[in-house]
Amino acid sequence: MDVEDYRAARRTRLAELARSLGVPASEAEQVVDRVIEAQRRRIARADDPDDVVVPALREEVLGGRPRRTSAVIVGFAAVVLAAFAVGVVTTGDERPQVERPQVDRDDGTDGRTPTVPSLLGLTADEAAAALGSAHIALRVVSVPQCNPAEQVLGSVPPMGTALTGDDVVTVIATSSPTWTCPDDAGTRDTAWAFLRYVVTGSARPDFAAGVRLFVDGERVGVVDGTEPGALPQWRSAVRDPVVQYVARPAPNDLGQPIVAVTRAAGDRTTCGRPSARPSGVTAAVTRLVLTAGGDAPGAGCGLTIDLFEDARGAVAAVALATPALGRSLGPPPWVRPSGRGWSRTARRGPS
Structure with missing residues (x-):
């Protein structure tokens, strides 16, 4: 692909991603341009340049494999x-x-x-x-x-x-930063509350009465939105894969997977796999991407969590796109494993 055509088509969206990672709005486009220039040769050869640029942008902002710290995050x-x-x-x-x-x-x-x-x-x-x-x-x-x-x-x-x-x-x-952030505080609160709900159970987003669960595009069941995340189906479909992924050694300066939060229309595919497309939800999707990185094939595709909301803003569906998990340190010490172990394979429930 021609690099300048790619820049013209994607610069605005990539700048939004940079801002979501904490880059001041006044610097976002310059950071994107710097990443595109650094990845020029790889962009020209790539089937989908986003697979090159998006991970590189996250590494530039939050620190990547060279184990350096980006100057973009203030101080x-x-x-x-x-x-x-x-x-x-x-x-x-x-x-x-x-x-x-x-x-x-x-x-x-x-x-x-x-x-x-x-x-x-x-x-x-x-x-x-x-x-x-x-x-x-x-x-x-x-x-x-x-x-x-x-x-x-x-x-x-x-x-x-x-x-x-x-x-x-x-x-x-x-x-809290001193600069002006995007007007998406509610989205970020929901995303981080969900991550804490899954990993530690110490927070809870607003759930609908019934929450549909999807793994790699396939519906695996429905859980009671009023119950804790210790339910067997929550554990097998969502909690176990997420906890296993966050316990991976991450080759970046943070020492753990990088978290990016966005809100946009849902994609038809996620890292080459069909995305979940539940009915009865709003068009915009809150997406968390946890990227551990590394050299393995597909390492640029992190674990993706899509939160779909109903008309009143409650989370009515949760969809995971699970990469190859690779080596893990096991669950954090304050998370008790389920009786079936820390498997990434979801238990298939009623459709």
């Missing part, structure tokens, strides 16, 4: 470095970020080497409680983002790292 590199040098750090608006109490790890570890767990789907306070219960010392650093405040983005050192001696884990979490 990210400076904040992480400062976290190792001082006990109190400041965000871009110079308000002090209070350090969480450090836990004495000598008490109750029985000589075992603690490992940084997956923190995706937790708030900063939940991450502090989880690490504290594992006798891991921590501090929390805020990074401005157009997402609900206090959502954990990752940690330094990253998930899966064995800790020794007096190591302290720096938890990187969102804070």
